[in-house]
Amino acid sequence: MADETADQERRGFLKWLTAGFLALWAPAAGIMTASFLKPPEHGPRVGERMIRAGTLSSLAIGESRFVRHGLEPIFVVRLADQQVMAVSAVCTHMQCILHWNRDNSTFLCPCHDGVFDKTGNVLSGPPKKPLRQYSAEIRSDEIVVFT
Amino acid sequence: MSDAPRDTQTPPPDSRSWLERRVNLTEIASLLTVFGLLPAELDTRKPLREALGEALSQPMSYYERWPRLLGLLAFVLFLLLGATGILLAFYYQPTADAAYPSVVAIARDVSFGSLVHQVHAWASILFLFLLAFRVIRFFSIGLYGRGREIIWMVGVLAFVVATFTDLTGRLLPWDARGYWTTIRAREVIDALPLIGPIVTFLVGGKGLDSLILTRFYVLHIGGFPFVLLILFYLHFASIRRVGVPLPLDAAQKPRVGRALRIAGIDMILLVLLMLGVLLTFAIIVPIPFDVQADPFATPPNAHAPWYLLAPHAVLEAVPGLLPRFVRGLLLDGLLAGFLFLPFLDRSPGTGARNRAFLAAGLALLVIWVLLTWQGWFLEVSR
Structure with missing residues (x-):
């Protein structure tokens, strides 16, 4: 009688062990699938981070220039004789692409009438955050923007 | 009566779980039976636990575990x-450039x-070999007549469709070997009357460009696997109607045990073993990549995939013996004859006629292997 219960206990333990071993496949497969699906880093290479944004002399003071870089649209604004600034052309409200309003030097959003000034601060409309800024510098006569 | 809500009659005590009262779990689990993963039928009117317990404690002959093996492993693969x-489809881009x-x-x-x-890649190799081996097994023990016609035809068709799936998959990496293998394979298939035009129509032309790659991709991930799934469904449906074939001694004096012990546990162990072998091969013997395909430079040892080497040899060897069209017709006829074998060989399973078919089949197999070797040699010697 005692033997039988011991037998049953052993049997139950082995069953549990087998089920546990089989169940290990599930988290292993799950972890592998999740790490497979996590996209690998594909940040831009060093050369791609530097954007040539045209010559300084062809951009009048107070004017802006639209620059396409991959999927990033960028506005370069010449603030003063030797001062340029680069801001993202993507509205911080709903990701619409901004227009440059030459008359009062503002960026106008075509979707919900958000207005930004030429340095990217919100003037009016639904957007809350200012535009993302890129560092820009002048090398001899060329404007260079870094992402 | 009138002021009581209508359905307040005390329901009978319900032992089923919360989910079970809302979803027929047994019916969902019976999908396992439909695709051969569970050896016994489930009574879908009963709750899952009860139906499973009933099905798995059904008596079953010990012999029955083996005939199911190849089909089950093929379906798991x-x-x-x-x-x-x-x-892979999460990252793959089906255009010639990307x-x-x-x-x-x-x-x-x-x-x-x-x-x-x-x-x-390794699973596809194993899958094809299992399907081929299954057809050879059916043939060698005469398992194709007497109610098993559909199982036989589905088995042959499954192998053919699986080779098409394999073939379309070989092109997808757009590496030199895959590209030129596909060129060779299409040369062989285009020479077959009826099959060639159908394939050309399906993939949208004779050349190999980006549009055709997209067709290959869609056929590989959607079209052919869907057909395979239907064939698997038909196969298991027919098996459940006809039953597993038992040899005479097993049918007369069956050693009987519980279905769970006989089919369930062994199957789990075999599936695990197969997965282990597959992982081992995938890690230790990785199939190497070739360089990117260049349509203007043929690598020296491009050859058709193994299942098309024999047809390739039939089409190319001993030029001048038969016109190419007749050779193609011969291959088509061979495939049709093989597919409709149960209706050609109507013998009762024993006797001289059956032995003649068996001998012819074995001779054909040997010839096929020799032709495969010849087809390989045809390319390597160039």
Whole structure:
């Protein structure tokens, strides 16, 4: 009688062990699938981070220039004789692409009438955050923007 | 009566779980039976636990575990190919320019990417061999007549469709070997009357460009696997109607045990063993990548995939003996004869006629192997 219960206990333990071993496949497969699906880093290479944004002399003071870089649209604004600034052309409200309003030097959003000034601060409309800024510098006569 | 809500009659005590009262879990689990993963039928009117217990304690002959094996392992491989294929599709880009870089990115940059890719490749090899071996087994013990016509035809068709799936998959990486293998294979298939035009129509032309790659991709991930799934369904449906064949001694004096012990546990162990073998091969013997395909430079040892080497030899060897069209017709006739074998050989399973068919089949197999060797040699010697 005692033997039988011991037998049953052993049997139950082995069953549990087998089920546990089989169940290990599930988290292993799950972890592998999740790490497979996590996209690998594909940040831009060093050369791609530097954007040539045209010559300084062809951009009048107070004017802006639209620059396409991959999927990033960028506005370069010449603030003063030797001062340029680069801001993202993507509205911080709903990701619409901004227009440059030459008359009062503002960026106008075509979707919900958000207005930004030429340095990217919100003037009016639904957007809350200012535009993302890129560092820009002048090398001899060329404007260079870094992402 | 009138002021009581209508359905306040005390319901009978319900032992079923919360989910079970809302969803017929047994019916969902019976999908396992439909695709042969569970050896016994489930009574879908009963709750899952009860139905499973009943089904798995049914008596079953010990012999029955073996005949199910090849089909079951093939179906498990099919599921595995589907799962790894879906994962690969998350990164693969089916255009001539992007295909090769995307596959290289999977193998190099994605975590476990190389493993998933290799498991997919090795599983496809094993899948084809299992399906071929199944047809050979059916033939060698005469399992194709007397109610098993559909099982036989589905088995042959499954192998043919699986080779098409394999063939369309070989082109996808757009590496030199895959590209030129496909060129060779299409040369062979285009020479077959009826089959050639159908394939050309399906893939949308004779050449190999980006549009055709997209067709190959869609056929590989959607079209052919769907057909395979239907064939598997038909196969298991017919098996459940006809039953597993028992040899005479097993049918007369069956050693009987519980279905769970006989089919369930052994199957789990065999599936695990197969997965282990597959993972081992995928890691230790990875199938190497070739360079990106260049349509203007043929690598020296491009040859058709193994299942097309014999047809290739039939089409190319001993020129001047038969016109190419007649050779193609011969191959078509061979395939049709093989497919409709149960209606050609109507013998009762024993006797001289059956032995003649068996001898002819074995001779054909030997000739096929020799032709395969010849087909390989045809390309290598160039």
